[in-house]
């Protein structure tokens with residue numbers, strides 16, 4: 057399909073370090089993808105190789121049927137938005153946005169018109185004459201977005217775009233990023249180490265660990281059916297439990313409290329944590345394993361429990377996902 061981006065056996069080595077190890081992935085045109093993983097797993101390196109800011113050691117990057125692996129960044133059909141926004145401090149907002157057009161020799165009137173269109177798109181048209189230092193963090197981010205979008209990329213690459221913002225603004229800007237992606241229809245590839253950010257934004261989540269892709273799929277599939285213990289733990293809200301039949305991932309809200317006869321596991325409560333809408337109850341079960349059960353506040357306060365109490369745990373067999381690693 058047009059504008060699809062394919063990574064074919066892409067590897068990056070820095071001397072002895074393998075930062076990205078022969079990864080394959082197909083990013084669908086027009087989708088919002090999040091590369092999710094812990095620090096050092098290779099997600100920024102992957103993004104930088106797609107952008108052309110880093111060379112590939114092996115493999116190829118194919119955009120829209122073209123091998124772009126050896127093209128300079130400006131010739132690829134991608135644009136990158138950096139974590140620090142990297143705005144020119146001495147240029148006005150409008151001149152920052154239209155900078156790449158100036159480099160291409162586009163005349164001043166046309167540049168200004170295009171810059172204002174882009175600023176309109178990110179809701180910043182009124183501040184075109186300000187300098188970056190006169191903007192808030194969220195406003196600087198919008199300018200950086202407008203500056204990336206003016207190049208009309210097929211793929212927009214975002215490296216931890218929300219990490220410089222305070223928590224309140226982060227949640228607001230993430231809704232705006234999603235809206236912008238839907239409005240423009242451009243493929244977004246967004247690097248994050250925040251599972252909540254990935255779940256909130258992504259059509260597809262690509263989970264990386266130790267230089268490889270552990271699992272990729274729609275956000276709900278990753279959350280509902282993690283395939284490895286790493287994915288289950290990283291995505292959160294799951295227990296990884298060793299049972300006689302093997303290791304399983306079990307959502308903490310998929311476990312019910314039950315009496316001893318009906319229990320699949322029994323144990324003793326070690327901690328109770330009130331979380332507002334829910335109460336998280338931790339129990340120590342056979343084999344010194346800790347299991348967390350998330351109850352709605354209604355369920356918990358309907359039959360309150362105390363630390364030290366014996367409890368039985370049960371779940372629907374379909375909720376337990378056998379793990380491959």
Ligand SMILES: Nc1ncnc2c1ncn2[C@@H]1O[C@H](COP(=O)(O)OP(=O)(O)OP(=O)(O)O)[C@@H](O)[C@H]1O
Nearest residue numbers: 070073075093094095096097098099100101102249
């Ligand atoms: N220029 C470099 N030279 C040598 N090693 C590098 C270089 N850049 C990255 N690495 C190594 O490659 C691995 C992957 O780094 P990368 O920045 O892609 O991880 P990341 O998942 O984006 O982490 P973070 O979230 O901390 O940015 C790490 O082990 C890192 O130390």
